[in-house]
Amino acid sequence: MAYLRELPVSGEGTEDVLYVTDDAEVGEELRRDGGAVLIYLHSGNRQQDFSRFMFAVEDPEDLEPEYVERVYRRLKGLPWHIMETGRCLIRETVPEDVEAFYEIYSHPAITRYMEGLYPDVEQEKQYVREYREKIYAFYGFGVWTVLEKESGAVIGRAGISYREGYEEPELGFIIGVPWQRKGYGEEVCRAVLSYAEAALDFHRIQALVETANVPSLRLCGKLGFRRESLVMLGGREHDRLIWER
Helix, strand or coil, X not given: CCCEEEEECCCCCCCCEEEEECCHHHHHHHHHCCCEEEEECCCXXXXXXXXXXXXXXXXXXXXXXXXXXXXXXXXXXXXXXXXECCCEEEECCCHHHHHHHHHHHCCHXXXXXXXXXXXXXXXXXXXXXXXXXXXXXXXXXXXXXXXXXXXXXXEEEEEEECCCCCCCCEEEEEECHHHCCCCHHHHHHHHHHHHHHHCCCCCEEEEEEECCCHHHHHHHHHHCCEEEEEEEECCEEEEEEEEEC
């Protein structure tokens, strides 16, 4: 007889559940009906083909509520809530954030030191969809959206990612001009670094900041980064900064 368990998802509707089963056929039937399915692996079902399922566990009886919610949200295409600060909520980016990104990036001060967005809105939304599938789903982290809790407005982006050619994960951040000089950048980046250490077990993180970008260099100094070297990126000189714990 197939193992089947329904786990309620905290923070969702009362009828939302994550199904746990050890049978591929049962899991496929649940998925066809729109269910979110987690596979229970054990010695008796190793011969079954579970390659179409994203998540599996070997001990389903004592799953943490946060894990259950995150598996459910990933399977349903919903963003993970990453963390909160005193004034901000940080969550995974969704295509609906893109319009706000264009408002933020329309200010010349933002694109002076970083790449802009795609020229077409739909291209940027497709990039976000692919980022969710290839980065969030694979690594479990990335660059996220920053919202102001009081207003609900998208005010920037921040997070941890990998850059080709470098071993250390990298801190990235941007705060829209209307919210600058109010301490949001420091507040958010401190939270991201704390999360990276506690939840991701990162103890050495880099930041690459153009040498002319004095405000960002000053912020990184407050966060505890130290200058390690100079590198050229896109024909421009950057300080390579390191944060260690």
